[in-house]
Amino acid sequence: MAGEKLETIAVEQKTEDRPQINSFGDFWDYFKKExxxxxxxxxxxxxxxxxxxxxxxxxxxxxxxxxxxxxxxxLSQSFPWGLWMGFxxxxxxxxxxxxxxxxxxxxxxxxxxxxxxxxxxxxxxxxFYVFCSVIMVIxxxxxxxxxxxxxxxxxxxxxxxxxxxxxFLLYILTSAFEFSPAVAEWLGKVKMRKTVGSLAMGAAALGxxxxxxxxxxxxxxxxxxxxxxxxxxxxxxLPWMFLISSVYAGLAMVIFEASISTKxxxxxxxxxxxxARSDVLVGxxxxxxxxxxxxxxxxxxxxxxxxxxxxxRNRMGYWWLLEIVGLVAVPGLMFIHGAQKKNPxxxxxxxxxxLIGILMNRYNSVFLAYNWNLxxxxxxxxxxxxxxxxIGVVCLQIWVFRWIINRLPVMRKGPEWAAKIDxx
Amino acid sequence: MDRRTFLKIxxxxxxxxxxxxxxxxxxxxxADSASGPEFYGILVDTTRCIGCRRCELACAExxxxxxxxISETANETVFKSPRQLTETQxxxxxxxxxxxxxxxxxxxCMHCNQPGCVAACPVKAMKKRPSxxxxxxxxxxxxxxxxxxxxxDVPKFEYGKAVxxxxxxxxxxxxxxxxxxxxxxxxxxxxxxxxxxxxxxxxEAKRRIAANPGRYxxxxxxxxEAGGTSHLYLSAVPFDQIGFRQDLGTKPYPEYSSFYLKSVxxxxxxxxxxxxxxxxxxxxxRNGLEKREEKHEExxxx
Numbered sequence: 231m232a233g234e235k236l237e238t239i240a241v242e243q244k245t246e247d248r249p250q251i252n253s254f255g256d257f258w259d260y261f262k263k264e265x266x267x268x269x270x271x272x273x274x275x276x277x278x279x280x281x282x283x284x285x286x287x288x289x290x291x292x293x294x295x296x297x298x299x300x301x302x303x304x305l306s307q308s309f310p311w312g313l314w315m316g317f318x319x320x321x322x323x324x325x326x327x328x329x330x331x332x333x334x335x336x337x338x339x340x341x342x343x344x345x346x347x348x349x350x351x352x353x354x355x356x357x358f359y360v361f362c363s364v365i366m367v368i369x370x371x372x373x374x375x376x377x378x379x380x381x382x383x384x385x386x387x388x389x390x391x392x393x394x395x396x397x398f399l400l401y402i403l404t405s406a407f408e409f410s411p412a413v414a415e416w417l418g419k420v421k422m423r424k425t426v427g428s429l430a431m432g433a434a435a436l437g438x439x440x441x442x443x444x445x446x447x448x449x450x451x452x453x454x455x456x457x458x459x460x461x462x463x464x465x466x467x468l469p470w471m472f473l474i475s476s477v478y479a480g481l482a483m484v485i486f487e488a489s490i491s492t493k494x495x496x497x498x499x500x501x502x503x504x505x506a507r508s509d510v511l512v513g514x515x516x517x518x519x520x521x522x523x524x525x526x527x528x529x530x531x532x533x534x535x536x537x538x539x540x541x542x543r544n545r546m547g548y549w550w551l552l553e554i555v556g557l558v559a560v561p562g563l564m565f566i567h568g569a570q571k572k573n574p575x576x577x578x579x580x581x582x583x584x585l586i587g588i589l590m591n592r593y594n595s596v597f598l599a600y601n602w603n604l605x606x607x608x609x610x611x612x613x614x615x616x617x618x619x620x621i622g623v624v625c626l627q628i629w630v631f632r633w634i635i636n637r638l639p640v641m642r643k644g645p646e647w648a649a650k651i652d653x654x
Numbered sequence: 655m656d657r658r659t660f661l662k663i664x665x666x667x668x669x670x671x672x673x674x675x676x677x678x679x680x681x682x683x684x685a686d687s688a689s690g691p692e693f694y695g696i697l698v699d700t701t702r703c704i705g706c707r708r709c710e711l712a713c714a715e716x717x718x719x720x721x722x723x724i725s726e727t728a729n730e731t732v733f734k735s736p737r738q739l740t741e742t743q744x745x746x747x748x749x750x751x752x753x754x755x756x757x758x759x760x761x762x763c764m765h766c767n768q769p770g771c772v773a774a775c776p777v778k779a780m781k782k783r784p785s786x787x788x789x790x791x792x793x794x795x796x797x798x799x800x801x802x803x804x805x806x807d808v809p810k811f812e813y814g815k816a817v818x819x820x821x822x823x824x825x826x827x828x829x830x831x832x833x834x835x836x837x838x839x840x841x842x843x844x845x846x847x848x849x850x851x852x853x854x855x856x857x858e859a860k861r862r863i864a865a866n867p868g869r870y871x872x873x874x875x876x877x878x879e880a881g882g883t884s885h886l887y888l889s890a891v892p893f894d895q896i897g898f899r900q901d902l903g904t905k906p907y908p909e910y911s912s913f914y915l916k917s918v919x920x921x922x923x924x925x926x927x928x929x930x931x932x933x934x935x936x937x938x939x940r941n942g943l944e945k946r947e948e949k950h951e952e953x954x955x956x
Binding site for chain 2: 249284294295296297298299300302303305307308310316319334337338339340352366372373375376378379385386388389390391392393395431432434436438439442443446447449450451452453455456457458466469540
């Protein structure tokens with residue numbers, strides 16, 4: 231029965247404008263055709279980001295030939311991790327949380343109104359993890375040994391990093407699978423689209439599990455640094471705090487990204503999609519505000535139960551208050567207020583502040599509140615090269631994201647035949 | 655083993671009468687205890703250290719590191735500023751001005767009983783040997799989580815090299831397998847350092863505290879700190895006055911991450927089941943709703 235239906239769909243589609251790809255040669259030709267830039271390539275953004283990527287690549291050459299010392303990084307014996315681990319690996323993974331949170335809402339809870347945002351969120355998650363992995367190769371001193379983590383028989387089974395790196399790999403595969411319906415639609419592969427589409431819920435359940443585990447795992451990387459992280463930021467519950475903050479970080483990223491793409495990728499959306507986006511923004515803001523409220527309460531409870539609240543009346547304490555009030559509570563209230571008033575500007579502003587809060591929180595664990603009692607001269611601040619390489623990688627990620635959005639049905643609706651498959 | 659080496663191991667001639675454990679067959683020498691379950695370690699008696707830095711020189715010679723200038727004039731300038739281990743110095747002696755005068759403290763890797771660095775390593779490049787030595791080898795991926803996880807800030811990374819290593823004291827593992835004392839212990843002119851099994855040096859430390867009332871504070875640093883270490887320290891003044899952290903706790907550091915690690919298999923099995931169950935419940939709930947609506951519509955038609 232199903233096979234017959236599939237055939238009818240396939241036959242029907244022959245008349246439709248669908249790429250015919252039957253061999254790797256076909257794919258390669260199609261891919262080469264698609265690879266060409268669309269529109270005017272000489273925009274200000276393209277020139278700037280393009281030069282950032284080229285410049286970053288040159289600096290990478292220096293990093294790989296001379297090592298991680300000065301002037302490449304400002305890392306030291308007291309600060310083994312810096313901008314790269316703090317920004318890309320710790321914050322980037324949290325920003326990618328939208329992929330699993332939206333998959334939970336759409337596939338598990340069956341709330342269809344968020345579906346138009348799902349593919350972009352999954353793609354965003356996939357790219358963040360891929361580029362996180364790239365950054366880990368750059369940041370790890372003996373990167374050529376990284377296969378030792380996945381192959382051979384000397385797994386450090388008591389190592390949180392081993393678990394996290396495995397989960398990264400598995401989640402990249404899972405989110406690629408979650409995204410594969412869009413690839414099938416792009417390539418016009420009816421059979422592939424049907425198969426991967428039918429496994430969507432299973433893939434979502436697996437993706438959520440892997441995400442929960444590694445978001446917590448990133449926090450667990452820091453629990454042995456008990457002696458170094460300021461008590462206001464340290465807790466043995468750090469893994470679960472990282473997990474909860476990834477929920478709102480991911481949603482804030484979805485909101486932020488949705489508000490940008492409505493402007494940048496406006497040609498990809500029909501009126502229905504654009505309308506849906508402003509509707510769902512309110513719903514997402516409400517969930518986001520709730521998650522922030524939960525995080526805020528838990529953080530205060532932890533600080534109280536560990537007896538750290540007495541430490542707030544000095545420089546580190548004010549810094550902590552700034553983070554927990556200014557960059558957590560304030561955006562939380564803004565989300566809720568914006569959702570009540572249905573005000574997209576407030577919601578978008580809240581998402582930006584919440585994202586800055588996440589960056590600040592991860593930086594604190596890795597270097598701002600890490601070895602906090604060292605004299606100022608020995609403190610770490612990122613070097614210019616660390617910044618430039620990070621910016622180059624960010625630009626490359628944006629380029630890949632944009633390339634995919636402009637070619638695959640991520641923001642726009644898929645082809646008719648795909649909709650038919652989903653109905654059957 | 656000749657008499658001289660023996661005296662070095664137990665540190666002092668008077669100890670002979672109480673050092674029964676040291677004479678037990680199988681535990682009396684470095685090489686022999688390799689086969690046994692006992693951890694090997696060093697007792698550092700800071701009341702005996704004269705700050706000559708011969709241990710630093712010996713360490714550099716044994717490990718092929720740049721040799722320090724340990725002339726008296728050089729020492730004077732060196733001791734003026736606080737000292738830390740580096741990637742080319744596996745042991746350094748610090749000088750502290752205290753209520754009981756200047757105290758010299760030679761520091762190096764503590765060789766924890768349950769080391770955080772070993773637990774943190776994803777590829778077992780950092781190893782706790784059966785004899786207690788914490789060693790590093792070149793399978794390392796250079797992630798530096800060992801540095802993040804060490805409560806004593808011991809592992810050091812060669813930032814300036816394209817092929818960087820982690821550098822730290824390995825308690826002269828190579829020499830140990832050949833039955834030779836660690837370089838620093840051998841070089842110490844005042845027997846401020848003595849080597850032996852952890853049980854024996856701990857007994858010796860307790861004996862010294864009991865035998866010399868008032869000479870030591872009643873605290874052996876490393877007995878319980880961070881779950882216990884194979885380097886033990888004796889001091890005449892409270893340890894925070896000579897650069898030791900008193901806030902590390904007595905819990906072995908790997909235990910901090912064990913809660914997460916143990917919950918991984920549980921979360922991994924329960925979450926997908928929960929997700930699929932919730933998904934199925936939502937679906938059937940919705941189907942029921944649709945059916946009811948259909949019935950409602952049918953009724954409306956009649």
